[in-house]
Amino acid sequence: MSYQPINNSQGGNQPNLCNFSFLNCFNQNTSSSHSEDEDPRMAQEPVILNVYDMFWTNEYTSSLGIGVFHSGVEVYGTEYAYGGHPFPFSGTFEIVPRDAENLGPQFKFKESLHIGFTDFTDEDVKNIVESMSSDYRGDKYHLINRNCNHFCNELSKVLCGREIPSWVNRLASMSNYLPFIEKWLPKEWLTPVALEHSLETSISHDETNDIQSS
Template sequence: MPELVVLHVYDLSQGLARQWSSLILGTQLEGIWHTGIVVFSREFFYGGGICVDTPARTPYGSPVKTIPLGETSKTFEEFQSFLSTISHKYSFEKYDLLENNCNNFTNECSLFLLNKSIPDDILHLPSIALNTPFGQMLRPLITNLQQQFRQNFGSSSVLTSGHSSNSVGFQKTQGSKEVDQSDSVPDVKSLKDYLSIEYKNPFLFESFDEKKVVSKLHQLIPTAENLSNERLLELAVNGEPSTLFPLLDKLRFDILQDQTLAHSIARLCLSDILQKHCSESSPWSTTIMSLRLLTNMFRYDEIVTEFLRQPCHQEVVVKSLCYSFVHPKPSVVETGCAALYNFCRLLYFSDITLSEETLFQLAHDFFSFITRDTACNCGNQQGTHMLLSLTFLCVYNESLLELARAMEIPACPFLKQTEHLSLKTRMVVDKLQKFLK
């Protein structure tokens, strides 16, 4: 009696290819495919060797596509014999992400059973995709998935030789039970609740040596106390470089007590200040004060929310934050992390929607910063801001959570060196690590 042959297709990028590929490559990729071939009421696939399991209950989750390939007249015994002849090619040791992968295996099975290949777009897409810049970014995710599979199911094939040279016996993959998604819900809910309770308020730069700063400002701009706010804000953008540090320092402090001034800054010049002073052509002292001004603007969430509703302002803020991550001055990096924390906090608690391009740029650059060795050398306050920013982003958007996994954030040393942080922050780390798994 003919047996139906079906191809089960899984997305190893877990949605990331579909979400981000067009933005990065200009070409839409629907997924990076893993496949299993279903026949004789079993699903056969290449993982830690040739494996067999209940259809759609493999360690790769649920298939995103099921493609009927046709009906075969081959018997189960003939298929067993065929698998025994190719088992040496699909061993644990010979797995290769590009040249000898799961899709090569299912294609060879389809050729034997039906004398036809699996669809070309599935067979060749992994090699094409993984050789792109986007694919290079996803390689760690896919490699880790394969390594985890091998660790879970051993270094030998779960297809084992029987007594007859023409047959093989099959063992069900160990531990491949259906995942109960509700298992992770308590951690997710707990993390969200904890953020809502403990981290509703922004971080502010409140210390200020008023006498020293005002004296310096009047020395550089003798008429400063007689100038209108509008004129002072003009100088904050285009003033002499020597005057910018004390002027911006005074403004970042004054807005903490003056909401009207904060509103004027947001309306008239905040975007220009950041665009001009958070750049390579700007002195680091001006950059740090511009970032402190941005940080203190979050004293008024409603003002910043209105400011960020304009995509051009979103882009400027994100560009300024990303610039701070790579700045050679540690104090600028630390200030940028404080501003980032306030930004991510507001993003999580408000109804602001960033464009996909802007959101991806922020997350990618920040996650790259976290994975650098220098991230482990930060102080307690900066470390707290980085961890909370990471948490807000991962909880805010599921695609960013998958991006964090793809960039191996759970394994980065920064997340493992938390003993110097406060108990409250270590609780966040513990919940975050469970969330990232």
């Protein structure tokens, strides 16, 4: 399966699809079957995977298809991603697409890959991500078993029926044979800066509600 690179210099449980508006999310060409009075918003929206380097060794190993990568799924001008934190609620978050600076100093934008198309609306996508949140809690994040790339792979399959390229998360597969790899990665990398900001807002909001209810 091939993926189309995009030239850009800027640097659990499966959701219940019956709850969403459009069920044609498997990259099928249905233009010939659309009726004349069909909603024009049914036009397919691109699903983009934005990939970031996270470790200096990528400079030497990425050509071999091995590296430490972060990824996010971009659709309708929003990039959705997942990170870890010590609390029992969602670790998913949103950023402006390809904004590596908002992720943290160790993140460097690498490339964008066109995965497929989706007929889900912008609102549908947000609802899908929300429905995945309980399975992608911050305290369930694991560098090898449940990371940002696992989240992106599942979201991509829901949106357009296609998996992300295997090399993006190959490190997780390799760790089954080379368990010491996990020890290379600093624990502070679990929580991107953008997720920290979202986390601070959530905690502050909860504390305010607790004060008001007491």
